[in-house]
Amino acid sequence: MSIQSPVRAVPAATPDGRTIAAVVVTVLAWASAFVAIRGVGEDLSPGALALGRLLVGTAVLGLLLLGRGWVRPQGREWVLLAVCGIGWFGIYNVALNAAEQHLDAGTTAMLVNIGPILIAVFAGLLLGEGFPRWLVAGITVAFAGVVLIGLATRSAETDLVGVVLCVVAAVTYAAGVVAQKPLLRRLPGLQVTFMACATGAVCTLPWAGALVDDLGSAPAGSVLGMVYLGAVPTALAFSTWAYALRRMDAGKLGVTTYLVPPLVIVLGWLLLDEVPPALALVGGAVCLAGVALSRRRDRVRPPVPVAHEAGPTV
Numbered sequence: 001m002s003i004q005s006p007v008r009a010v011p012a013a014t015p016d017g018r019t020i021a022a023v024v025v026t027v028l029a030w031a032s033a034f035v036a037i038r039g040v041g042e043d044l045s046p047g048a049l050a051l052g053r054l055l056v057g058t059a060v061l062g063l064l065l066l067g068r069g070w071v072r073p074q075g076r077e078w079v080l081l082a083v084c085g086i087g088w089f090g091i092y093n094v095a096l097n098a099a100e101q102h103l104d105a106g107t108t109a110m111l112v113n114i115g116p117i118l119i120a121v122f123a124g125l126l127l128g129e130g131f132p133r134w135l136v137a138g139i140t141v142a143f144a145g146v147v148l149i150g151l152a153t154r155s156a157e158t159d160l161v162g163v164v165l166c167v168v169a170a171v172t173y174a175a176g177v178v179a180q181k182p183l184l185r186r187l188p189g190l191q192v193t194f195m196a197c198a199t200g201a202v203c204t205l206p207w208a209g210a211l212v213d214d215l216g217s218a219p220a221g222s223v224l225g226m227v228y229l230g231a232v233p234t235a236l237a238f239s240t241w242a243y244a245l246r247r248m249d250a251g252k253l254g255v256t257t258y259l260v261p262p263l264v265i266v267l268g269w270l271l272l273d274e275v276p277p278a279l280a281l282v283g284g285a286v287c288l289a290g291v292a293l294s295r296r297r298d299r300v301r302p303p304v305p306v307a308h309e310a311g312p313t314v
Helices: 017-040 045-065 076-099 105-112 115-126 133-153 160-183 189-203 206-217 222-246 250-272 278-294
Strands: none
Touching: 017 222, 017 250, 045 076, 045 115, 045 189, 045 206, 045 222, 076 105, 076 160, 076 189, 105 133, 105 160, 115 133, 115 160, 115 250, 133 250, 133 278, 160 189, 160 222, 160 250, 189 206, 189 222
16 A cells, blocks of 8 residues: 555655765764674673664754754654654664674675665555666665675574574665655654654663663673764764655665665774675675666657748748
């Protein structure tokens, strides 16, 4: 069932400088999250880390909302907020944290990045964005690059539980994005992000005891890492994502997240001394090519003038 009006959505205009900057901030912050999760995962359990991250994110977003106007959600907007908050902020974070304890980063990135494909499919079917040929071609090429990264960095054994968790994360990520897009037509992006983040925090409250226990024994670096995850990849990056999503088609914005795996490789190289295999670098280049391909547009040919018979001159 469509979640928009029967009239087909008008394609978004070419992103301006602010929108592109918002995309860059989002991608960089989300790439850093993979490294941070890997760094604190030994000290904070998946549910506890998700709850701590979302509590920090909710607090930061709440401070940013002070003094701003509030638009009351109506009707189905509450349902869409629940899908976004429970799915993308709640289930996704727990599933991703748990997956990184079963799989290596390369395999995790490969599996989670079926998300942009699902976003494009859902947005084409439910939001009326259609399936532009360059978008489909770009997604195909970019996903091939992610597969190369996964093959280059995967471990010898693949844990089925980790695979299932990655698929769950990808599906809830895609559902959250598609639910968020209609909300941004009327509600402020910062408010949508705050409400979704708060909903996710409520969903992860069952891990409150685990969070207290983990924080009691975790080193200061891991606690700071959790705070960073809440303030930057959550509060900041989800806000800049909402800003960009209001101004871009969901499918076209989703494909930009294929830049995350190559950036994770670079950050791991710089911060964790993890030297990437040559095939991973090739995969990163293919991801970049795919994202660039998705941004292409068909040339609009000027109309062919119709020849008319010359009439009599006066």
